[in-house]
Amino acid sequence: DAKTTQPPSMDCAEGRAANLPCNHSTISGNEYVYWYRQIHSQGPQYIIHGLKNNETNEMASLIITEDRKSSTLILPHATLRDTAVYYCIVRVGGSNYKLTFGKGTLLTVNP
Amino acid sequence: SQTIHQWPATLVQPVGSPLSLECTVEGTSNPNLYWYRQAAGRGLQLLFYSVGIGQISSEVPQNLSASRPQDRQFILSSKKLLLSDSGFYLCAWREQEQSYEQYFGPGTRLTVT
Helix, strand or coil, rough: CCCEECEEEEEECCCCCEEEEEEEEEEECCCCEEEEEEECCCCEEEEEEEEECCEEECEEEEEEECCCCCCEEEEEECCCCHHHHEEEEEECCCCCCCCCCCCCEEEEEEE | EEEEEECCCCCECCEEEEEEEEEEECCCCCCCEEEEECCCCCCEEEEEEEEECCCCHHHHHHEEEEEECCCCCCEEECCCCCHHHHHHCCCCCCECCCCCCCEECEEEEEEEC
């Protein structure tokens, strides 16, 4: 699985968009980009995933660059409850589906 | 709807004592099951995963073991705990035919003293 690089921490004002970057320059053509988040003392929560195209769901948007070497998770209107560690994971989809979590980005949403 | 249970929520055990953590999933059949550990200040580490009853794959060598005696039951065990076994233990499941989401339980916080 390709390695990912994320900033260790970011701040965002409540109500503003939070843009979380992820670098995955060694990604292969069949590897997906997944985003999970972990609120303190809870289990991780799936947010979104994508392969090539940009994706949007009720939680967030995922923007993947054309060369697929980086991506950005966008929380359009961050709230205090969005304060969490956000993990960017790159891997091949498949039956075993093992996730390798790095250290992620601690997003702190400030009032 | 599907639900995942883990117990206990917190546990304090002395070094050298045995361990048994249980995870059960409701509302699905033949799920993939996973055990992760998160040590203080560190990322999540995959310990074991299972694609079926009695089928266990270990990701890292350690003094822990896992078993899957029933389709929706996953147990993490140790015969003798070490101080380094302290951490936040998370069970997760995923549908076999679905590729993208893993669903995590509430976790067990283990402190070995």
